[in-house]
Amino acid sequence: xxxxxxxxxxxxxxxxxxxxxxxxxxxxxxxxxxxxxxxxxxxxxxxxxxxxxxxxxxxxxxxxxxxxxxxxxxxxxxxxxxxxxxxxxxxxxxxxxxxxxxxxxxxxxxxxxxxxxxxxxxxxxxxxxxxxxxxxxxxxxxxxxxxxxxxxxxxxxxxxxxxxxxxxxxxxxxxxxxxxxxxxxxxxxxxxxxxxxxxxxxxxxxxxxxxxxxxxxxxxxxxxxxxxxxxxxxxxxxxxxxxxxxxxxxxxxxxxx
Numbered sequence: 001x002x003x004x005x006x007x008x009x010x011x012x013x014x015x016x017x018x019x020x021x022x023x024x025x026x027x028x029x030x031x032x033x034x035x036x037x038x039x040x041x042x043x044x045x046x047x048x049x050x051x052x053x054x055x056x057x058x059x060x061x062x063x064x065x066x067x068x069x070x071x072x073x074x075x076x077x078x079x080x081x082x083x084x085x086x087x088x089x090x091x092x093x094x095x096x097x098x099x100x101x102x103x104x105x106x107x108x109x110x111x112x113x114x115x116x117x118x119x120x121x122x123x124x125x126x127x128x129x130x131x132x133x134x135x136x137x138x139x140x141x142x143x144x145x146x147x148x149x150x151x152x153x154x155x156x157x158x159x160x161x162x163x164x165x166x167x168x169x170x171x172x173x174x175x176x177x178x179x180x181x182x183x184x185x186x187x188x189x190x191x192x193x194x195x196x197x198x199x200x201x202x203x204x205x206x207x208x209x210x211x212x213x214x215x216x217x218x219x220x221x222x223x224x225x226x227x228x229x230x231x232x233x234x235x236x237x238x239x240x241x242x243x244x245x246x247x248x249x250x251x252x253x254x255x256x257x
Contacts, residue, residue, distance in 0.1 A: 006196035007208060009246070010238050016246035018211065023189075023233040024088050032187050033089025036207070037178050039193035040094040040166070044155050046194075046209050048147070050220035051077045057223040066128055068148030077226055078158040081218070084229040092164055092192070093185075095178045096156075098171040105172070179204055190237055204240040211236030 010017040027033045051074050052065045064070060082092060130136045160166055169177050179201040182188045191198055191206035198206040213220060217230035 006199060006243075007194065010196065010199070010243055011208070011210060013246050014236065017238050017242045018236040019239065019242070020211075020214070020234055020236050023090055023235055024230060025232065026189065027089040030089070030187070033091060034189035035091045035093050035185060035187045037181055037185075037188055037191045038092050038094050039174060039178060039191070039195060040096045040156075041174075042193045042195060043092075043094070044152060046212070046220075047078060047081075047155060048074070048151060053221040054219075054224060058225050063131075065148075066131060068151075071148075071150060071154045073225075074151075074154055075158040075161075078155060079162045080226045081220075082159065082162045082164050084227065086163065087229070088233075090233070091187075092159075093181075093188075094156075094159055094164060094166045095174040095181070096166060096168045097173045098169045190235075199238070199240045199243045201240060205237045207235045207237060211238070 219228040
């Protein structure tokens with residue numbers, strides 16, 4: 001759900017909130033490697049956005065995402081990324097939110113957010129139709145495009161096909177389950193998400209998208225058909241204890257977990 005402006009604070013105060021590490025080096029130093037716990041509904045946007053950008057650059061066709069049928073290429077892109085990370089002993093574990101309506105409290109909390117996203121989708125639909133009818137160009141509309149109908153299904157199928165563990169939560173959002181697994185899974189190293197909610201949990205470490213692969217060693221979103229296998233993978237870790245200190249908040253052990 002996100003804590004308003006908290007992620008921005010962390011990114012603006014990197015010297016206080018962020019520790020930079022090389023995931024390849026960390027994984028190599030551990031016999032069983034490491035696990036990165038992923039908020040799926042967050043991470044799928046990172047995967048899809050980098051894929052569309054790369055494919056559009058390679059094909060020199062900025063309209064590909066409007067057509068939305070490049071599922072085979074998307075599957076190959078994701079499989080290459082996951083296989084390369086697995087070979088480096090870096091395993092991604094995906095946590096999927098519970099379905100809408102599985103939690104009454106969650107439904108009430110998220111309803112205004114879902115309504116806002118619905119209106120944003122309608123705006124994107126109008127913009128896409130304007131582009132298709134040549135009433136505006138892609139350059140005049142720089143916002144995100146509507147998601148292809150089977151995008152989520154294709155990403156999940158691709159992840160599972162290449163051995164990525166997928167955990168389906170039974171109700172509401174996956175944040176609590178992810179934070180608890182970070183504590184309880186022996187190989188769990190950090191969380192990959194753009195959600196600053198994770199700063200609330202004790203001893204939590206998460207990697208925001210802006211600080212994932214800071215040196216572009218994977219080549220995500222660059223002019224290449226598939227990601228590269230990296231020799232190093234530097235990321236910025238934001239830890240809850242560092243964030244509390246930067247905000248001048250006294251440490252107080254929570255009872256969330």
